[in-house]
Amino acid sequence: MLHVTNLGCARGGAAVLRDVSFDLRAGQALILRGPNGVGKTTLLRTLAGLQPALSGDVTMPEESAAYASHADGIKTALTVTENLRFWAEVYGLTFDAAILRRFDLADLRDRQGGTLSAGQKRRLGLARLAVIGRKILFLDEPTVSLDTGSVAMFARWLQDSHLAQGGIAVIATHIDLGIDAPALDLTPFKSAPGTGGGTDEAFL
Amino acid sequence: MIALLKRDLALALRAGGGFGLGLAFFLIVVVLVPFGVGPEADVLTRIAPGILWVGALLAALLSLDRIFALDFEDGSLALLATSPLPLEAAGLVKATAHWITTGLPLTLAAPLFGFLLSMETTAYGYLLVSLLIGTPALSMIGTFGAALTVGLKRGGLLLSLLVLPLYVPTLIFGAEAVRRGAAGLDASAPLILQAGITAGCFAILPFATAAVLRINLR
Numbered sequence: 041m042l043h044v045t046n047l048g049c050a051r052g053g054a055a056v057l058r059d060v061s062f063d064l065r066a067g068q069a070l071i072l073r074g075p076n077g078v079g080k081t082t083l084l085r086t087l088a089g090l091q092p093a094l095s096g097d098v099t100m101p102e103e104s105a106a107y108a109s110h111a112d113g114i115k116t117a118l119t120v121t122e123n124l125r126f127w128a129e130v131y132g133l134t135f136d137a138a139i140l141r142r143f144d145l146a147d148l149r150d151r152q153g154g155t156l157s158a159g160q161k162r163r164l165g166l167a168r169l170a171v172i173g174r175k176i177l178f179l180d181e182p183t184v185s186l187d188t189g190s191v192a193m194f195a196r197w198l199q200d201s202h203l204a205q206g207g208i209a210v211i212a213t214h215i216d217l218g219i220d221a222p223a224l225d226l227t228p229f230k231s232a233p234g235t236g237g238g239t240d241e242a243f244l
Numbered sequence: 245m246i247a248l249l250k251r252d253l254a255l256a257l258r259a260g261g262g263f264g265l266g267l268a269f270f271l272i273v274v275v276l277v278p279f280g281v282g283p284e285a286d287v288l289t290r291i292a293p294g295i296l297w298v299g300a301l302l303a304a305l306l307s308l309d310r311i312f313a314l315d316f317e318d319g320s321l322a323l324l325a326t327s328p329l330p331l332e333a334a335g336l337v338k339a340t341a342h343w344i345t346t347g348l349p350l351t352l353a354a355p356l357f358g359f360l361l362s363m364e365t366t367a368y369g370y371l372l373v374s375l376l377i378g379t380p381a382l383s384m385i386g387t388f389g390a391a392l393t394v395g396l397k398r399g400g401l402l403l404s405l406l407v408l409p410l411y412v413p414t415l416i417f418g419a420e421a422v423r424r425g426a427a428g429l430d431a432s433a434p435l436i437l438q439a440g441i442t443a444g445c446f447a448i449l450p451f452a453t454a455a456v457l458r459i460n461l462r
Contacts, residue, residue, distance in 0.1 A: 090325060106326065111320075117258040126247055126250075130247050130329050131328060172327075
C-alpha cells in the first residue's frame with residue numbers, strides 16, 4: 041500500500057537522506073531509528089507531502105495519509121471536544137465521543153486546551169489520529185511527554201484499532217513501543233555532506 | 245471549509261482572540277483627529293471621508309499577523325496542509341473569517357464614527373457601501389501578506405510594509421466614492437473599480453496564498 045523507492049530528501053536546501061526504500065503492506069508498521077539529526081523528521085515530512093522529494097518516488101492511495109508532528113495543533117481556547125470535533129469535520133467525518141475514553145480524555149472533555157498538561161495535550165493530539173480515521177499514519181515522536189501507562193495505551197490503540205484494521209504506520213521514536221514492527225535505522229542512508237545539495241526548488 | 249470558518253470565528257470571539265481590537269483602534273483614531281486638526285466643523289467635514297477610510301484600513305491591518313501565525317506556532321497549519329482541505333480553500337476561509345471579525349464590524353460602525361467627524365449626511369450611504377465593497381479586499385490582500393511572513397519572527401512590521409502599498413488602490417477609490425457622495429456627485433465609477441479590485445483579489449490571491457504557505461511550511 042505504501043511504496044517508497046530511492047527517496048532522497050533535503051532540509052534547508054542540504055540533502056540529508058538518499059536512496060531510502062521500503063514497502064509496507066496493510067497492517068504493517070515501520071519504526072524509524074537513528075541519532076538526532078539523521079533525518080527522521082525530514083523523511084516523515086517528505087512522505088506526508090509537506091516538502092518535495094529530491095529524488096525517488098512515494099506511491100500510496102490518494103487521500104489516505106495523515107501526519108502527526110512534534111506540535112499537536114491544539115487550540116488553547118477550544119475545549120478538548122471542540123478540538124477533536126473540528127478535525128473530524130475537516131476530514132468530513134462525525135466525531136465519535138467513544139474515542140475520548142479510548143485516550144483517557146473523558147474527564148477532560150470540557151477543559152480548554154490551554155489548561156491541559158503536556159502529556160494530556162499529547163494524548164489529545166494522538167486522539168486526533170483516531171478521529172480522522174486515515175489508513176496511513178506518519179508519526180513523529182508520538183510518545184514524547186507521555187507516561188508509561190499512556191505509552192502502553194497508545195501502543196494498544198495502534199496495534200488493535202489501527203494496524204489490525206489494515207492500517208499502516210511509519211513511526212520515528214527512540215523508545216520501545218512494544219508493537220510488533222521492524223525497525224529501520226536511517227544512519228546508512230545519510231547523504232554525504234555537500235552532495236546533491238538541493239535544486240533551487242529545494243532552496244525555496 | 246465551514247468547520248475552519250466556525251473554528252476561526254469561535255477563536256476570535258473567545259478570550260485573547262483580539263475581536264474588537266480593530267474597532268477600538270478605529271474609534272481612537274477618529275477621536276484623535278479633531279484634537280490634531282482642530283474642532284472646526286468645516287475642516288472635519290472636508291477630511292472625514294479620507295480619515296474614515298485610512299482609519300478603517302489601519303484597523304484592518306492591526307490583526308493581520310494573527311491570521312496564520314498562531315496556527316503556524318501550534319502546528320495546526322502543517323496538519324491542515326496535510327488534510328483533505330486544500331490550502332487555497334484555507335486561505336479563502338481565513339480571509340473570510342478576518343473580514344467577518346474585522347471588516348464587517350468596521351463597516352457597520354463607520355457611519356457612527358462619521359457622525360463624530362460631522363461628515364456630510366449624503367455621504368453616509370456611500371461610506372457604508374464603499375467599505376462593504378472594499379474591506380473584503382483588505383482582508384484578502386492581508387491574508388496573502390500574512391502567508392508570506394508566516395515563518396518569520398517579528399514579521400508584523402514587514403507584513404505592514406508589504407501590504408500597505410497593495411492597499412493604495414482600494415483606499416483611493418474608497419475615499420473617492422465617499423467624497424463624491426458627500427459632494428452630491430455620481431460615485432458609481434469608483435465603486436465599480438473598487439468592486440473590480442475586490443473580485444480580482446478573491447480570484448487570484450487564494451492561489452498565491454496557498455503557494456507561499458507551501459513554501460513557508462517546508
